[in-house]
Amino acid sequence: MACTTAFSRCSLNGDMFASKSAARNNSDILKGCPISTKQPLHSKSVYIFSDKSSSGPLYDRKCCKQSGRLSSMRRVQCCALKVEAKPLFNVGSKFQLDDVIExxxxxxxxxxxxxxxxxxxxxxxxxxxxxxxxxxxxxxxxxxxxxxxxxxxxxxxxxxxxxxxxxxxxxxxxxxxxxxxxxxxxxxxxxxxxxxxxxxxxxxxxxxxxxxxxxxxxxxxxxxxxxHPTQGLLDMYTIQREIGKLDGIKVALVGDLAYGRTVRSLAYLLAKFQDVKFYFVSPDVVKMKDDIKDYLSSKGVEWEESADLMDVASKCDVLYQTRIQRERFGERTDLYEAARGKYIVDQGVLSVMQKHAVVMHPFPRLDEISVEVDTDPRAAYFRQAKNxxxxxxxxxxxxxxxx
Structure with a gap:
């Protein structure tokens, strides 16, 4: 089978050859086609399949999918028809990620x-x-x-x-x-x-x-x-649902920022949006690591460290509290005990927070959020878990x- 030179990759049944499944399932059909795995998996061309031995109608992806068999399309050629740019994600097209890792x-x-x-x-x-x-x-x-x-x-x-x-x-x-x-x-x-x-x-x-x-x-x-990328995704989804936007927000990350994988993923994701500012509030032994700080700085994202939870709580839209993780300290229980309980969200913190602001937590919690906070409408952590x-x-x- 030969491919036209108008494009550098072929698509079969909606799957790009750069994916795990496409390489596994379609290699015998697309053998001989020039493939570029470095291209982005979105295209402004529509790829049509036609039977070289037939003058009948062309078969598009939908028709191919409905036929239920790809083996009958041995004698096909790939053609590219330029069309107007379409939305990035169309129903029935392949998700552009093979795995969710980071x-x-x-x-x-x-x-x-x-x-x-x-x-x-x-x-x-x-x-x-x-x-x-x-x-x-x-x-x-x-x-x-x-x-x-x-x-x-x-x-x-x-x-x-x-x-x-x-x-x-x-x-x-x-x-x-x-x-x-x-x-x-x-x-x-x-x-x-x-x-x-x-x-x-x-x-x-x-x-x-x-x-x-x-x-x-x-x-x-x-x-x-x-x-913890799916936690980061659900955190972003929660912020959007609770605050109504992801651009132009101020987020306080509180607690274990050194070993907290949830805050790392959230920082990477929020860095993609405009005018976001981070406040890092943590005991000295579990401060945010330099790799996240350097990444945010490289993206032009403003951040600052603070030891004053009350001051930060009065400014932020999202107060994201985390647990001090004993399992990350190994035998250094003295360091764990020194860090635990330093920053607690209670009624005093709620009293200085803005009316639209929310408190989030990835769970499980110990004593870093008082149970009295649970009844406040700004306590979003159980809604967060449901999301x-x-x-x-x-x-x-x-x-x-x-x-």
């Missing part, structure tokens, strides 16, 4: 589109609990660290869309990892049983290793002190089915 993968357009899908998922969850759009798909959850909200929200998301779940709650102790099996071997095994893997691991960078190994989508559900279901439903749908 917040830097997402741009503003993708975030906006994901949030639109999340709003649709919210309607599905409320009005159509029997959705079957992921029927026949199987998700494996590999959690090497404890989790409540992330694991259960992913499993709930999959089941609410008609899919099934394989799960291990403590893979570090109750999987073959306890026998010394490598992460790569575990991933190669599990991908044979499932269509998508959601993994939490105690080592930073583990999710990237898993994604490099797997031929199915991998979602990072938290990798040690590294990142995690909608965002994760959206991510599962997009990775498995596309836009």
């Amino acid at each position: 917040a830097q993968q997402f741009d503003k357009d993708t975030l906006s589109a994901i949030f639109e899908v999340a709003r649709e998922m919210e309607k599905i969850e409320k009005n159509s609990p029997g959705s079957q759009i992921l029927k026949g798909y199987l998700m494996a959850t590999l959690f090497y660290e404890p989790s409540t909200r992330t694991r259960l929200s992913f499993e709930s998301a999959m089941k609410r869309l008609g899919g099934e779940v394989l799960t291990t709650e403590n893979a570090r102790e109750f999987s073959s990892a306890a026998k010394g099996e490598t992460l790569e071997d575990t991933i190669r095994t599990v991908e044979g049983y499932s269509d998508i893997i959601v993994m939490r691991h105690f080592e930073s960078g583990a999710a990237r290793r898993a994604a490099a190994t797997a031929n199915i989508p991998v979602i990072n559900a938290g990798d040690g002190p590294g990142q 995690g279901l909608y965002v994760r439903m959206a991510i599962l749908k997009l990775l498995l089915l596309g836009w």
Whole structure:
């Protein structure tokens, strides 16, 4: 099969050849086509398939998909017809990400589109609990660290869309990892049983290793002190729903900023928006690390460190409180005890906050937010946790089915 020279890549049934699935499924059909994997996965051309032996009508992506068989299209040529620029994301097209590993993968357009899908998922969850759009798909959850909200929200998301779940709650102790099996071997095994893997691991960078190994989508559900991208997405979704915008906001990140993977992902994501300012409030032993500060500075994002929570609370639109994580201190319990309890959100902090501002927390919490705050309408953290279901439903749908 030959390709015209009018373009540098081919598309089949909506899948770009640069993806994991396209390379695996379409290599025999598109053999001989010049492919550029460095091109962005969006195009201003419409690719049409025509049978060289027929003078009949052209077959577009929709028709090809409806035919149900690609093997009958052996004798096809790729043609490019220039058309007016279309929206980045069309229904039925492939999601441009193969895996969800870090917040830097997402741009503003993708975030906006994901949030639109999340709003649709919210309607599905409320009005159509029997959705079957992921029927026949199987998700494996590999959690090497404890989790409540992330694991259960992913499993709930999959089941609410008609899919099934394989799960291990403590893979570090109750999987073959306890026998010394490598992460790569575990991933190669599990991908044979499932269509998508959601993994939490105690080592930073583990999710990237898993994604490099797997031929199915991998979602990072938290990798040690590294990142937690789906938490960042649901945090962004919550801010947009609560405040009404993502540009021009002031955000206070409070608590464990050195090891808090949630605040790292949130900082990367919010840096994509205009006129955002960060306040970092934390004990000295868990201050925000230089890599995040340098990244924000390189993007022209304003930030400042402060030891005065009351002053910062009076200025910000979002007060994002985090737990001091004892598990990150190892045997240095003295440092943990020195850091814990220094900054607590209570009625005093609420009294200086603006009326439209919100308090958020990725959970679990200990004593860093007083329970008396729960009844205040600005306490958004339980709504935030619920939003995690909608965002994760959206991510599962997009990775498995596309836009």
